[in-house]
Amino acid sequence: GDSVTQMEGPVTLSEEAFLTINCTYTATGYPSLFWYVQYPGEGLQLLLKATKADDKGSNKGFEATYRKETTSFHLEKGSVQVSDSAVYFCALKNAGGTSYGKLTFGQGTILTVHP
C-alpha cells in the first residue's frame, strides 16, 4: 500500500537558519503530494501541494518539489522564523478510485525555532 516516510525529528534551529525536512513516499500510480502544518493547539492546515512530477509547491517562503525519480517531496525554507515552530506532515493522495479525500500521512516532524 501507499506510505510516507519523514525524517526523524525533532528539529531545532536558530532563527534565520535554513530548513530541510525530508519526505519520501511509496505509491502506485501518480499521487498528489502535500505538506500540512500543525501549530500548537490547532488542527492541520494545508501548507503547499504538488499534483504532478516536477511541480513545485510554495507558500509562506516554504517550497517543495515533486521528484518522481527519487520519490521525494522535501520541504525547504531559506530563513526560518520563531513563528514557524510547529509540526510538519508530509502526505499523499492517490488519484483514482473512490478515495476522494483519503490522505496517507507521514509521522510528522516537530520543528522548534529559537530566537
Next chain:
Amino acid sequence: NAGVTQTPKFQVLKTGQSMTLQCAQDMNHEYMSWYRQDPGMGLRLIHYSVGAGITDQGEVPNGYNVSRSTTEDFPLRLLSAAPSQTSVYFCASSLTSGGLAKNIQYFGAGTRLSVL
C-alpha cells in the same frame, strides 16, 4: 466562516464508558473523515463518508462507529472506551468534485481524549 468545528476539545473517560465526538462543517463538503493522531505515527484514517447516508471504514476502524444523516454532521462514537483509544482525534472535510480543489482537506482543531 466557521469551517470544521469539533466538540469537545478535551475529554477524560473511564474504561468502558461511551461517548460521541461531534464534528460539523459549514462548507457543504460531501467528503468527511475522522483521523486519530498518535506520537510517531502521523494521522491514521478511522472512518470516512462521501455523502449523507454513506460511510466506510478506514485504516483503524475497530472500536468506533460513525453515521452521516446530514451533509453537515459526522459524529464519531466510542461504544466502550479502552485505554488504547487515548489519542487526539481530528475531523476533516473536502469536496468530491471540482478538480484539484477536491484534494484540499480542511481540518478541525481536534479533540484530545484520555481513557483511564
